[in-house]
Amino acid sequence: MPMKTIHTDCLVLGAGLAGSAYALHAARAGRTVELLSLAEPLQANSDWAQGGIIYDTAPDPHSLREDIMEASDGTANPAAINQLAEEGPAAVKELLLDDLNIGFDRGTAGELELAREGGHHERRIIHTKDTTGHSILSAIATKVDATPGITRRSGFVAVDLLTLSHNSTNPQDRYEPLTCFGCYALDTATGEVVAFVARKTVLATGGLGGIFQHTTNQPGSVGHGVAMAYRVGARLIDLEYVQFHPTVFFKKGAQPFLITEALRGEGAVLVDGHGRRFMDGVHPLGSLAPRDVVSRAVQHHLAASGELCAYLDLSALKPDFIRSRFPAIYERCLAHGVDITLEPIPVVPAAHFSCGGVHTDLAGRTNVRHLNAIGETACTGLHGANRLASTSLLECLVAAKAAARADLAELAKDRFPAPTACEWLSPAKIADPLLIRQDLQQIRQTMWNYAGIIRSPRRLARARRILLELREDIQAFYRDCRPTRDLIELRNAIQTALLVVHAAALNPVSKGCHYIAGGD
Structure with missing residues (x-):
């Protein structure tokens, strides 16, 4: 039976706030959007954000810029900070206040109630009690489902990105520049691998906290986007900066x-x-x-x-x-x-949060043509070595709007050929779930003990030895077995863990989230 192929203008991997906001912007401009997620719409890290979202409407948000830079230990990208400070208020007002009418807490006179969190020198955070993320994501999910042009597919797990170099049936395509044209994704309901061929592909898969034993992240947050991007040659940056809440x-x-x-x-x-x-x-x-x-x-x-x-x-x-x-x-x-x-x-x-990720410019573009990354998956340098509280939801809104704006401009003027993806061939063996659970637990314990809050050269070297040996077993395991969500998660978890350890070992300077203890 031939592989099922679905064509779309924009393919979005991840239905948290960043992915959902991008999908809305693209669909409202008349583009078709496929929105894939591991689980149901509200099972995203955005849903668990409690504190709030920055809404700094000061004419000159100098104080906000200073707080972001100070939290980053002086390492953040000033251009990314400026974008957030300048475009953030409009992004919040347009989508959350005017469009979705989120019921943010207000004072007796009807004014938005402003809170303060760690690292902030002023009150500038709006909230809905302590369930801000849920209030926002549930409203945007409802809007997404009511918007023509968006097809939501829950229970789909991206397996690998499609590139002209590796997955086109046309042998001449391998001479083209590094170019993404979609992904293979597993439909967990049927076990079928489907090819999604897209003119623009957006990684919005969230964070990587799930590679550690203790995390605030949703199940499955193991750096899926980081691992997939790495396998096709995308640039990664600042992965040593993992913030612990x-x-x-x-x-x-x-x-x-x-x-x-x-x-x-x-x-x-x-x-x-x-x-x-x-x-x-x-x-x-x-x-x-x-x-x-x-x-x-x-x-x-x-x-x-x-x-x-x-x-x-x-x-x-x-x-x-x-x-x-x-x-x-x-x-x-x-x-x-x-x-x-x-x-x-x-x-x-x-x-809690990965400050690094897939390197992008301020429009979400990676070094791979037609591949974007937004939200926690991406890294513009906004957070540098450490993220300021309540910037993450705002980053999702600003990045989604900027990436969609750039993509829509390119889609309007350029026609991209639609390559035919190579057939997916699945092995017949069924993966042993006990082995998957054991391997994932070993990854999490290794990362927590040797590459966690306090690191040292000796701890990182030990982590690397353990993880390299484990990767050999997992790769052989993966090659021999039919893909499942758990097996794909394990494959991406081991790759992401090694990337974090490698980045940490290359950086001997303690900054922000990355702390190297003296001696060994």
């Missing part, structure tokens, strides 16, 4: 979940098991210091004290305010036996 709920037997930085913005402080504030002597901003500083301080404290976790003390906040401003966190902690109006929240750090 300092406050993730910790209790034995409980699923960890993010405790928003907005709590500290409202007055909560980090304390040890005896109630002592240990951040005040670490940084002038205390518990509101940038995330990399707080995460390392918590990690150092746990190592020195032998305690299993730190605590977030909310005693400065009134109980009624906690329940009204942070209802989701209140309810979720209460379900695990912790009443945060009466007692502190037990917290530990966890992998």
Whole structure:
């Protein structure tokens, strides 16, 4: 039976905020869009964003620029910062306020309520309680489903990108410049691999926190876009800069979940098991210091004290305010036996955000023709060595709009030939799920222990040895077995982990999220 092929103008891999916003912009301009996602529409990292989104409408957002640069430890790309600061307010107003009418929290006079988070010197973050990401993504998902021209395909896992060099049936195409024309994707409902042939392909697959043992990311966030882009020759940058969020709920037997930085913005402080504030002597901003500083301080404290976790003390906040401003966190902690109006929240750090990724310009273009990357998958240099809180959702909106604008201009003036993709041939063997789970767990433990919050040359060398040996087994495993979502995830996880370790080993300078301990 011949392979099924689907043609489209724009192929978007990932249906979080970045991918969905791009799809809306493209479809409203009359382009056909295929929007693929691993799972259901709201199973994206964007959905779990609690704190909010920056809405800085100051005539001169100089303070915002300074806060982003300071959080990055002086390494961020000024051009990317300027783009976010200058184009961000309009992107928020047009899509979130005017179009989707998101119910952001407001004051008694109807004004938008502004919050402050770690690394910010001013209140400039709008929010919907502590479920901002969910409010935004659920609204945009509804809009996507009602927009003609967009075909949403949930349960589709991209296997590999299609390039003229490797996947065209025309042998002369291998002499063309490096060019993407879509992807092979697995329909998990049928087990069939489908070829999506596109004039523009957009990687919006989210982050890579899932390669670490402890993470705030959605299941499956193992750097799919990074791994696929690497295999076709795309440039990657800043992968050593993995941000660890300092406050993730910790209790034995409980699923960890993010405790928003907005709590500290409202007055909560980090304390040890005896109630002592240990951040005040670490940084002038205390518990509101940038995330990399707080995460390392918590990690150092746990190592020195032998305690299993730190605590977030909310005693400065009134109980009624906690329940009204942070209802989701209140309810979720209460379900695990912790009443945060009466007692502190037990917290530990966890992998949260990849500041690096597939290198792009400010229009989302990679070094591979017709291949774009946006959102957490991409790296414009906006975050440098460390991301400022609540910039990620705004980055999704700004990047999606810029990439769609550039793509629409090119699609209007250029006709791209539609190559025929080579047939996909699947092996007959079925992968052993036990082996997949074991290998993935080994990757996560190795990355957490040797390439996590605090690194050293010796730890990174050990991680590389373990992962290289494991990659040989996984590659042989992958070649012999029919693709499944779990097997594709494992293949991309081992590749992404090695790329992060390699980037970390090449950079001997401690900056932001990347911290190299002295000695070995």
